[in-house]
Amino acid sequence: MNKVLFQTRRLKIRNLLESDLEAFYQYRSNPEITRFQGFETFTREQASHFIAEQKNKFFIKPGEWVQYGIENIHTGQLVGDCAIYLQPADSRIAETGITISHIYQRQGFAKETMQGMLGFLFREKGIHRIIETVDTQNNASIRMLKSLSFRQEAHFLENVFFKGRWSSEYQFAMLKREWENTGNPSRPE
Ligand SMILES: CC(C)(COP(=O)(O)OP(=O)(O)OC[C@H]1O[C@@H](n2cnc3c(N)ncnc32)[C@H](O)[C@@H]1OP(=O)(O)O)[C@@H](O)C(=O)NCCC(=O)NCCS
Numbered sequence: 001m002n003k004v005l006f007q008t009r010r011l012k013i014r015n016l017l018e019s020d021l022e023a024f025y026q027y028r029s030n031p032e033i034t035r036f037q038g039f040e041t042f043t044r045e046q047a048s049h050f051i052a053e054q055k056n057k058f059f060i061k062p063g064e065w066v067q068y069g070i071e072n073i074h075t076g077q078l079v080g081d082c083a084i085y086l087q088p089a090d091s092r093i094a095e096t097g098i099t100i101s102h103i104y105q106r107q108g109f110a111k112e113t114m115q116g117m118l119g120f121l122f123r124e125k126g127i128h129r130i131i132e133t134v135d136t137q138n139n140a141s142i143r144m145l146k147s148l149s150f151r152q153e154a155h156f157l158e159n160v161f162f163k164g165r166w167s168s169e170y171q172f173a174m175l176k177r178e179w180e181n182t183g184n185p186s187r188p189e
Pocket of ligand 1: 032033034036037096097098099100101104105106107108109110111112134138139140141143144147
C-alpha cells in the first residue's frame with residue numbers, strides 16, 4: 001500500500017518506500033541534519049527498520065507520528081521527509097516536522113512541502129491548529145516558518161535535554177483562520 005498524501009508543483013508527499021533507503025540513509029546519517037532533532041544519526045539498519053515501520057502507515061492515528069517521503073516528481077528522487085502528529089486529546093490539533101536532505105536544501109523544497117501541508121491539513125482534514133516546535137538555534141527552520149506567516153507563541157527555556165546539553169525551543173503555530181488570511185494559496189501549488 002503506497003498512498004500519496006498530497007502533491008505540490010514539484011513534489012509528491014507519499015509513504016516512504018523500501019527503494020528510498022539509500023537516499024534516506026544518506027541524509028539521516030548526517031550529524032548536521034540531525035543536529036537539532038531529538039534523535040541521533042541513523043545506521044543503515046536503523047534506516048531500513050524505520051522505513052519498514054512507516055511504509056504502510058497512513059493518515060493517521062492520533063498520538064502517533066507518521067513520517068512521509070518527499071519525492072521530486074520530475075526525478076523520482078527522495079529529497080527529504082516530513083512528519084505529522086495529531087494530538088490524542090484533540091485530533092484537530094496537528095504537529096508537523098520537515099527534514100530536507102543536505103543535497104537538496106535551499107531550493108524551496110521545505111517551504112513548498114509546508115505550503116502543501118497547510119492546505120492539505122486545513123482544507124482537506126479539518127485541522128484547526130498546526131504547531132511546530134524548533135530549537136532556538138535552528139535558523140533555517142525558523143526562517144522557513146516565519147516566511148510562511150507562522151506565529152511564534154512560546155519560547156521555552158532549556159526545556160529539552162538532548163545531545164549532552166539543555167536546549168531551548170520556540171513554539172510556532174498557525175490557526176486555520178490565520179492561514180485563510182495570510183494569502184497562502186487556497187489550492188495546492
Ligand atoms: C529546515 C529545513 C527543513 C529547510 O529546508 P530547505 O528546503 O533548505 O528550506 P527552503 O529552501 O524551503 O527555505 C525556506 C526559507 O528558509 C531559509 N533558509 C533555508 N536554509 C537556511 C539556512 N541554513 N539559514 C538561514 N535561512 C535558511 C530560506 O532562505 C527560505 O527563506 P525565504 O522564504 O525567506 O526566502 C532544512 O534546513 C533541514 O532539513 N534541516 C535539518 C532538519 C531540521 O532541523 N528540521 C527541522 C526540525 S523539525
